[in-house]
Amino acid sequence: MKRTVILLGLLLAAALACSPAAEQPQPAQTTPEKKPLKVGLLTPGSINDDGWNAIAWEGLQRVKSELGAEISHQETKTPAEFQEGFRSYGARGFDLAFGHGFEFQDAALAAGKEHPNTIFITTSGNSVAANVSPMVFELEKATYLLGIIAARESKTGKAGLVGGIKLPSIEGTFTAFKAGAQSVNPNFVVTAVYTGNFDDAAAARLATLSLINAGADFILHQANEAGRGVFQACTERKVRCFGSNKNQNDLAPDVIVASAVLDVPAAFLRMATLVRDKQFKPQIQYLGINEKIVSVIWNDRLKGTLKPGTVAEVEKVEKQIREGTVKVPRGF
Amino acid sequence: MKQIALAALAAFIAIALLALAAGAFGHSPSAVLAILFEGSVGSSFAVRETIIKSIPLLLTGLCVVIAFRAGVWNIGAEGQFIVGGLAAMLAARYGVAASFLAAAIAGALWASIASLMRLWRGAPEVLTTILLNFIAIHLLGWCVNGPLREASGRYPQTDLAMATLPRLGGVHFGSVLALIAAIVSWWMLYRTTEGLRLRATGFNPAAAKFAGINVAAQIVRAMAYSGALAGLAGGIELLGVTHRLFERFASGYGYAGIAVALLAQLHPIAAIAAALFFGALSSGAGELQRSANISATIATFGQAVVLLAVVAFTSRWRKRDA
Amino acid sequence: MLLLDHVTRRFGSLVAVDDVTFAIDPGEIVGLVGENGAGKSTLMRIAAGETSADAGTIRTRSIGFVHQHFALVPRFTIAENLALRRRFGLVSKKRIERLAEETIAASGIELTRVDRLAADLSVGEKAKLELIKAIATKPELLVLDEPTSVLTPIESAELFGVIRRLAATGTAIVFISHKVPEVLAIAQRIVVMRRGRIVEDRMAGGRTAEDIARAMLNLSDSHAGELTRRAGAPAATQTLLHLDNLTLRASEIVAIIGVSGNGQSAIVEAIHALHLEGAAFIPEDRTRDALVAEMTIAENLALGAPRWNRSEAGTAAVELIRRYGIRARGPNQLAAELSGGNQQKVVLARALERNPEIIIASEPTRGLDIESTRFVHERLRDAAANGAAILLTTSDLDEAFALSDRVHVIYRGELSASLTPEEAERQAGALMAGIA
Structure with a gap:
């Protein structure tokens, strides 16, 4: 036993000795002439998730490549780590720190108080302070427009909505869809079904089929990964539908008329640009059509099959939303 | 004593391996060590963060120490932590003390489900405590999506708790409570009749039985103490750090407590050092990500290596098997 | 044929087999008898190569071994259990069933329907299957370790028939048992072991169960001098415990004797389960x-x-270490580090220091040297003199007769009537062998 201990001690010593202690990392105070923007990001999960966290990482990379910013990222699991991450960015003089989720609000407020020179932005939320703001994506402005398309093109006067979990943000997009549709046809019927999760494509498919059986001839989903099931059902039954969050037009090119697209990386870039240009104002940062974060992207293959005037009508209302003459209900 | 020295050695080896592993992926091992040091104890800020993370680890670690000392395999600190947090949230309106009392009682009752199932039906607590973890997680999910959802109804989280722990030099008062818990646990185990019986039950239940100890009652009480500590950990984390509940409230503190207890060789005082070590490892790993973009997996890796080294170097279990 | 030559085997400080030489002729049936722990099984396991020896020479023979505990795979059929001994080859259900039937037929043992699961067999059928497995290898020597312990009398008789037939074909047979009557019924030669040594090796003819039992238990006068008999039974006093026909009274020592495994521990367990206030236990397995x-x-x-x-316990421990003559570095030494005798003194001190009304002492001197044994006896006598009721279960008959006021003999879970030590000494051999 004693010999093992000595051996391992030697091994440890060797490991330490082999690496010259001189080359310590130099945090970026080396270029005083042109101080680069420093931007940090906290994600609640691994950035390799191909989803929520990956898209934030992509945003951070855009900030780096387009603004030449110095970036830093930490995967944080517990509120203790949220606070540690934010405080650390504040203490090291970062200009901007993102927390990717509503759960970062409390930590942002606490760190914001201690580090007034750093701006803390959370993805979603409603907490605002002098240097703390949430980004709120107005996807509902796009789903309002999708509602107009559905009401104009529907033969049955009915549309179906398939949601994952009944979250306020999801309900909001559905409320706007219904308002858009009823602005065209006040008697238009919209039915929403929630599957209870975001990954069960089979459940989403069944929900879609039941909506189609009940007469819906347009489907909008807000089910993330499970959206695949919606497209399957619509392709099987040749019922038209919409893509959501991303440009999903290629996933089912025969049935997807248009997608309501949310460009999250662009939102990160926009906030970083505001901070760099000292244009940041503490408020809930609504990011929608005006800011080119949210948009409706047509499926060019199906664009020609629509009734004459639909595309023009959508473009007209989009302009009115941008000018503020048409108000889209937020629903929450 | 020798066991503790070996555990410390295991921890050192793990750190060295961690640096070497980082080296294998193209980072300078010495730079990695420097950042780990800087990020865990290199500044007063880092020390504070390390301590804050160590508080729940120490309490869940003590939970596991007490249970394992009594020969009860409580893997349910995670669930007991969650119900502790829930109870503390509900009792917060009556103040901090009431909140902690509720948290401890809730944790103890939750753990007792497992010990009673063992005594009545012979269900192994290794299984029941894990299953109770899942139930607790879903109970919390239901609460924050349903009855306890914030008044604005916007996000699946509760409103802020109506009580807050005072802070001492940037660290919430839970640090003092956790230290007291460690000392009381030690005192209970090694200086009281209850502790003597508890340890005897854990080491040799047959001998404890013939010496006149009611082994079944001892197991129930040990599980309740154990659960109370994890429940208290949940309450302290709520009033000291998170101030509200949401679905990922526990996020692994219960399981990390097993690592703390094993590294501490099931000794309550050594658990203080073990909790600080894992807290420091986690803070250091955060800094590694922030300033060198080295994945968070490294902390998990370090934890696993420590545990393997501890199990390999300490002969406790080998002796028991012979 | 010589099997073992001056073989010794130790387990720690215990000498399980002590310089034993053992031979057997083809076709001979040898009964190997002795108390539990006398070294019978260990001796035969050394011969079969299942465990090693520390000293001596072992002649390798092909040996079939039927163990005391069944070694069958419960979820396998009879055929599959028999197929397990085959080394390689593809397995087809039909083929292994045909082979199994052939094997069974060759063994001369009756066992039908080889597609039945081992778990579904009766105990007697399981024993038969084990025997078939052992015979299938066509061994020179077949060892049966307590084969009848789980069998009904009819099944035992059937087994004896098989054994005799095998012996007639030239297989040597060692029959291990602690049941003397059945050994007498089957064996041609009887070897008695005690404390790792062969103490008797004689032909069975003309021997009685009683004198074999005496040899097993060392029931001679040679050791009686070491123990002094209790002087005068006390006047009948208060009854403290009554369990079936066992009565414990204050200031009285009652001994239960018998071949171990006949239910002594069940009685101790039953008393423990009463959760009596003021009862102290000296368990058999330290x-x-x-x-x-x-x-x-x-x-x-x-x-x-x-x-x-x-701190009080530490002070008290120092005093007890002194009074009980426990050889230790101090009160904080780990119990594991003590010798067996000193461990027993710790157990004794703990039991006696609380002035219990009832003391249940199981084999309190097993494995102790003469000095420690005498010390334990004195302390038990003192406790009785101070009013405790003591129940002593022991396989050391001299100890029982010397210490006790009354004696019960236990055989197959049944307690005999209460006997005086003198009566017990006369009748014990017969009662313990179950032939009284």
């Missing part, structure tokens, strides 16, 4: 049931005490 090896002497002495205070 390391398993009496001491917590990982705790200190002081802590072990305090186990089960209503209140414990570390």
Whole structure:
């Protein structure tokens, strides 16, 4: 036993000795002439998730490549780590720190108080302070427009909505869809079904089929990964539908008329640009059509099959939303 | 004593391996060590963060120490932590003390489900405590999506708790409570009749039985103490750090407590050092990500290596098997 | 044919087999008898190569071994269990069933329907299957370790028939048992072991169960001098415990004797289950049931005490270590580090120091040297003199007769009537062998 201990001690010593202690990392105070923007990001999960966290990482990379910013990222699991991450960015003089989720609000407020020179932005939320703001994506402005398309093109006067979990943000997009549709046809019927999760494509498919059986001839989903099931059902039954969050037009090119697209990386870039240009104002940062974060992207293959005037009508209302003459209900 | 020295050695080896592993992926091992040091104890800020993370680890670690000392395999600190947090949230309106009392009682009752199932039906607590973890997680999910959802109804989280722990030099008062818990646990185990019986039950239940100890009652009480500590950990984390509940409230503190207890060789005082070590490892790993973009997996890796080294170097279990 | 030549085997400080030489002729049936722990099984396991010897020469023979505990795979059929001994080859259900039927037929043992699961067989059928497995290898020597312990008398008779037929074909047979009558019924030669040694090796003809039992238990006058008999039974006093025909009274020592495994531990368990206030136990298995090896002497002495205070317990332990002559470095030495005799003194001190009304002492002197044995006896006598009721279960008959006021003999879970030590000494051999 004693010999093992000595051996391992030697091994440890060797490991330490082999690496010259001189080359310590130099945090970026080396270029005083042109101080680069420093931007940090906290994600609640691994950035390799191909989803929520990956898209934030992509945003951070855009900030780096387009603004030449110095970036830093930490995967944080517990509120203790949220606070540690934010405080650390504040203490090291970062200009901007993102927390990717509503759960970062409390930590942002606490760190914001201690580090007034750093701006803390959370993805979603409603907490605002002098240097703390949430980004709120107005996807509902796009789903309002999708509602107009559905009401104009529907033969049955009915549309179906398939949601994952009944979250306020999801309900909001559905409320706007219904308002858009009823602005065209006040008697238009919209039915929403929630599957209870975001990954069960089979459940989403069944929900879609039941909506189609009940007469819906347009489907909008807000089910993330499970959206695949919606497209399957619509392709099987040749019922038209919409893509959501991303440009999903290629996933089912025969049935997807248009997608309501949310460009999250662009939102990160926009906030970083505001901070760099000292244009940041503490408020809930609504990011929608005006800011080119949210948009409706047509499926060019199906664009020609629509009734004459639909595309023009959508473009007209989009302009009115941008000018503020048409108000889209937020629903929450 | 020798066991503790070996555990410390295991921890050192793990750190060295961690640096070497980082080296294998193209980072300078010495730079990695420097950042780990800087990020865990290199500044007063880092020390504070390390301590804050160590508080729940120490309490869940003590939970596991007490249970394992009594020969009860409580893997349910995670669930007991969650119900502790829930109870503390509900009792917060009556103040901090009431909140902690509720948290401890809730944790103890939750753990007792497992010990009673063992005594009545012979269900192994290794299984029941894990299953109770899942139930607790879903109970919390239901609460924050349903009855306890914030008044604005916007996000699946509760409103802020109506009580807050005072802070001492940037660290919430839970640090003092956790230290007291460690000392009381030690005192209970090694200086009281209850502790003597508890340890005897854990080491040799047959001998404890013939010496006149009611082994079944001892197991129930040990599980309740154990659960109370994890429940208290949940309450302290709520009033000291998170101030509200949401679905990922526990996020692994219960399981990390097993690592703390094993590294501490099931000794309550050594658990203080073990909790600080894992807290420091986690803070250091955060800094590694922030300033060198080295994945968070490294902390998990370090934890696993420590545990393997501890199990390999300490002969406790080998002796028991012979 | 010579099997073992001056073989010795130790387990720690215990000498399980002590310089034993053993030979057997083809076709001979040898009964190997002795108390539990006398070394019978170990001796035969050495011969079969299942365990090693520390000294001596072992002649390799092909040996079939039927163990005391069944070694069958319960979820396998009879055929599959028999196929397990085959080394390689593809397995087809039909083929292994045909082979199994052939094997069974060749063994001369009756066992039908080879597609039945081992778990579904009766105990007797399981024993037959084990025997078939052992015979299938066509061994020179077949060892049967307590084969009848789970069988009904009819099944036993059937088994004996098989054994005789096998012997007639030239197979040597060793029949291990502690049941003397059945050994007498089957064996041509009887070998008696005690404490790792062969103490008797004679032909069976003309021997009685009683004199074999005496040899097994060392029931001679040679040791009686070491123990002094209790002087005068006390006047009948208060009854403290009554369990079936067992009555414990204050100031009285009652011994239960018998071949171990006949229900002594069940009686101790039954008394323990009563959760009597003021009862203290000296368990039979010191390391398993009496001491917590990982705790200190002081802590072990305090186990089960209503209140414990570390410093007071330490002081008390120093005093007990002195009074009980425990050889230890101090009260904080771990119990695991003590010798067996000193461990027993710790157990004794703990049991006696609380002035219990009832003391249940199981094999309190097993494995102890003469000095420690005498010390334990004196302390038990003192306790009785001070009013305790003592129940002693022991396989050392001299101890029982010397210490006790009354004696019960236990055989197959049944207690005999209460006997005086003198009556017991005359009748014990017959009662213990179950032939009285």
